[in-house]
Amino acid sequence: ETGVTQTPRHLVMGMTNKKSLKCEQHLGHNAMYWYKQSAKKPLELMFVYNFKEQTENNSVPSRFSPECPNSSHLFLHLHTLQPEDSALYLCASSQEHPGTGSTDTQYFGPGTRLTVL
Amino acid sequence: GQNIDQPTEMTATEGAIVQINCTYQTSGFNGLFWYQQHAGEAPTFLSYNVLDGLEEKGRFSSFLSRSKGYSYLLLKELQMKDSASYLCAVSDTDKLIFGTGTRLQVFP
Numbered sequence: 001e002t003g004v005t006q007t008p009r010h011l012v013m014g015m016t017n018k019k020s021l022k023c024e025q026h027l028g029h030n031a032m033y034w035y036k037q038s039a040k041k042p043l044e045l046m047f048v049y050n051f052k053e054q055t056e057n058n059s060v061p062s063r064f065s066p067e068c069p070n071s072s073h074l075f076l077h078l079h080t081l082q083p084e085d086s087a088l089y090l091c092a093s094s095q096e097h098p099g100t101g102s103t104d105t106q107y108f109g110p111g112t113r114l115t116v117l
Numbered sequence: 118g119q120n121i122d123q124p125t126e127m128t129a130t131e132g133a134i135v136q137i138n139c140t141y142q143t144s145g146f147n148g149l150f151w152y153q154q155h156a157g158e159a160p161t162f163l164s165y166n167v168l169d170g171l172e173e174k175g176r177f178s179s180f181l182s183r184s185k186g187y188s189y190l191l192l193k194e195l196q197m198k199d200s201a202s203y204l205c206a207v208s209d210t211d212k213l214i215f216g217t218g219t220r221l222q223v224f225p
Contacts, residue, residue, distance in 0.1 A: 002159055042121065043160075043204070043215040056212065090159070096211070105150065106213060108159040 003027040004109035006091050012115045013081065021076040021112045023091030031096040032074040033106065034066060037088040049074060050096050081116045088113050119143050121216035123205050128222045129195055137190045137219045139205035147208040151179055151190045154202045154218065163190070163203075195223050 034046040048056035049068040065077040092106040120142045129135040148167035152160035166181035178191040202218040
């Protein structure tokens with residue numbers, strides 16, 4: 001248990017479906033992240049939220065839409081996905097220190113294994 | 118550009134020692150992390166190096182040379198449960214840049 005939970009753990013969806021991934025952190029952190037992990041590729045940073053404000057959007061297609069209602073919860077809304085979007089989606093959190101430019105250790109959730117048919 | 122290189126796969130025998138290397142080229146550097154990831158599970162934090170030298174934590178040690186853009190993770194007295202992927206990640210200002218990970222298989 002890392003203090004970061006994700007639901008669902010597995011998701012199969014068609015290209016026309018709309019679904020959402022949920023992440024919750026119980027560590028009191030102020031920054032949350034979405035990553036995509038595909039086979040034989042590095043973890044790809046998708047979105048970063050610091051103090052509930054989105055500070056990074058790493059050229060992610062608009063069919064992925066993040067939402068951060070508070071510092072403990074993070075969502076990733078999915079619509080009209082493509083088969084190549086099938087991957088493991090990981091959420092992480094950390095404690096950021098504004099103005100220092102430093103990254104504290106990130107703690108990851110177990111991920112959602114997404115399959116797009 | 119940003120680049121993190123580590124071997125794709127390694128094998129070793131139970132009880133042995135294995136060293137997983139990582140070389141990096143990033144525009145900024147605020148430290149290097151190693152994570153362990155078992156199949157289907159979350160990456161878990163192993164170590165953090167920001168200064169040159171060796172950090173030891175039980176059976177695991179991590180080394181950093183900033184001038185060479187090089188790090189290694191050393192695993193001693195290997196156990197079957199150490200079979201996992203090991204991810205090298207560099208903190209570049211405010212974000213982590215990951216390598217592809219090294220899949221380690223430990224055989225009896």
